Amino acid sequence: MKVFINKRIPETGITMLEEAGLEVTIPENDDLSREEWLQYCKNTDAILNVGANAFDHEFFEQCPIVKAIALFSVGFDHVDIKEATKRNIPIGNTPDVLSRATSDVAFLLMQSVSRRASFYFQKVKDGNWGNFDPLYELGQELYGKTLGIFGLGRIGFEMAEKCKKAFGMNIIYHNRNHNEEVEKELNAKYVSFDELIEQSDVLSIHANFKVEQSNLFNASVFERMKKNVIFVNTARGGFHHQKDLYQALVSGQIWGAGLDVTNPEPIEDNDPILQLSNVCVLPHIGSATIEARNGMARLAAENIIAFSKGEKMPHIANPEVY
Numbered sequence: 001m002k003v004f005i006n007k008r009i010p011e012t013g014i015t016m017l018e019e020a021g022l023e024v025t026i027p028e029n030d031d032l033s034r035e036e037w038l039q040y041c042k043n044t045d046a047i048l049n050v051g052a053n054a055f056d057h058e059f060f061e062q063c064p065i066v067k068a069i070a071l072f073s074v075g076f077d078h079v080d081i082k083e084a085t086k087r088n089i090p091i092g093n094t095p096d097v098l099s100r101a102t103s104d105v106a107f108l109l110m111q112s113v114s115r116r117a118s119f120y121f122q123k124v125k126d127g128n129w130g131n132f133d134p135l136y137e138l139g140q141e142l143y144g145k146t147l148g149i150f151g152l153g154r155i156g157f158e159m160a161e162k163c164k165k166a167f168g169m170n171i172i173y174h175n176r177n178h179n180e181e182v183e184k185e186l187n188a189k190y191v192s193f194d195e196l197i198e199q200s201d202v203l204s205i206h207a208n209f210k211v212e213q214s215n216l217f218n219a220s221v222f223e224r225m226k227k228n229v230i231f232v233n234t235a236r237g238g239f240h241h242q243k244d245l246y247q248a249l250v251s252g253q254i255w256g257a258g259l260d261v262t263n264p265e266p267i268e269d270n271d272p273i274l275q276l277s278n279v280c281v282l283p284h285i286g287s288a289t290i291e292a293r294n295g296m297a298r299l300a301a302e303n304i305i306a307f308s309k310g311e312k313m314p315h316i317a318n319p320e321v322y
C-alpha cells in the first residue's frame with residue numbers, strides 16, 4: 001500500500017510504516033503548492049497529512065483512489081468529515097499525546113500576558129532596559145482569579161487542572177455537555193456562554209472549531225467581558241474576530257490577549273495587534289515539543305498500519321465510518 005506524507009515527521013513514525021511493509025513517499029520539497037500536493041494525493045492509497053491542507057470537495061473529487069487519511073493533528077476542522085464518511089474514508093487524528101504540550105502553551109500565554117513578558121523581553125532586546133518605574137506597564141496576579149474554559153475536553157481539562165494547582169483559580173466552564181467528573185475533581189462549575197464571558201478573569205478557548213462558529217468572539221462579546229480579562233486562544237483562530245479583538249485591546253475594553261492561533265493564519269505582517277504591549281502571539285506551536293510530536297507520529301502511523309491490515313483506525317475522528 002502506498003502512503004504519501006507531505007512533510008517529514010519524527011523518524012519513529014516513518015520507521016513504523018516502513019517496518020509494516022508500506023511504500024512511503026515524502027517529497028524532497030516539502031513546501032508544496034496546492035496543485036503539487038493534489039498531484040501527490042492523486043497517486044496514493046493513504047495519506048499521512050501534516051498541516052491544514054483542505055480535504056474539501058475538490059480534494060475528494062480529484063483523488064478517488066485515496067482510501068484512508070491519517071492527520072498529524074487532533075483538530076480536523078480542515079476535513080469535510082461528512083464527505084469522507086460518505087465515501088467510507090476513515091479520518092485518523094492524534095488525541096491525548098499533545099494535550100499536555102498544548103495546555104502548557106495556553107498556561108504560558110496566560111502568564112506571559114499577565115506579566116507583559118513578551119513586551120518587556122522586546123524592550124530589553126531593543127537595548128531599552130528602562131529605569132525602575134512604580135507605575136509603568138504593571139501586570140496583574142492570577143491567584144484566586146476565575147478561569148473560564150470554553151470547551152472543556154482533553155486540553156481544556158489540563159489547562160484547568162494546571163491553573164487550579166498553580167494559582168488556586170476558580171474554574172468555570174462552558175461545554176457542549178456537563179462533565180461531572182471534572183466538576184468534582186476541580187470543583188469546576190458549569191455556566192452558560194453568557195455567564196462564561198461575563199465572569200471570567202482569564203478566558204481560554206479549547207473547543208474544536210466548526211465553521212458555523214467563525215468569529216464567535218467578536219465585538220459584541222468582548223464588550224461584555226470584564227475589563228481585566230485575559231483572552232487566550234490556542235484552539236483555532238477562526239473562533240475570534242481579529243480586528244474586533246484589536247479594538248477591544250486598544251480601547252482597554254479587555255486587558256490582554258495570548259494567541260497561539262490567529263485569524264487568518266499566518267498573521268498578516270502589518271496586523272496592528274503585533275504592536276500592542278498587552279499581547280503575546282506565538283506561531284501555532286501548541287504541540288511543538290519532542291514528546292508530543294513523537295507521540296503524534298506514533299499515533300498517525302498506528303492509524304495507517306491498522307488500516308493497511310483491514311482493521312479499524314484506533315484514533316479516529318469519524319468513527320461512524322465503521
Ligand SMILES: NC(=O)c1ccc[n+]([C@@H]2O[C@H](COP(=O)([O-])OP(=O)(O)OC[C@H]3O[C@@H](n4cnc5c(N)ncnc54)[C@H](O)[C@@H]3O)[C@@H](O)[C@H]2O)c1
Nearest residue numbers: 075102151152153154155175176206207208234235286287
Ligand atoms: N495550538 C495548537 O497547536 C493546538 C494543538 C492541539 C489542539 N488544538 C486545538 O484544540 C482543540 C481541542 O482539542 P481537544 O483534544 O481538547 O478536543 P476535545 O474534543 O477533547 O475537546 C473539545 C471540547 O470542546 C467542546 N465544544 C466544541 N464546540 C463547543 C461549543 N460550541 N460550545 C461548547 N463546547 C464546545 C466539546 O464538547 C469538547 O468537550 C482541537 O480541536 C484543535 O483545534 C490546537
Ligand SMILES: O=C(O)[C@H](O)CO
Nearest residue numbers: 072073074075076287
Ligand atoms: O490540531 C492540532 O493538533 C494542532 O493544531 C496542530 O495542527
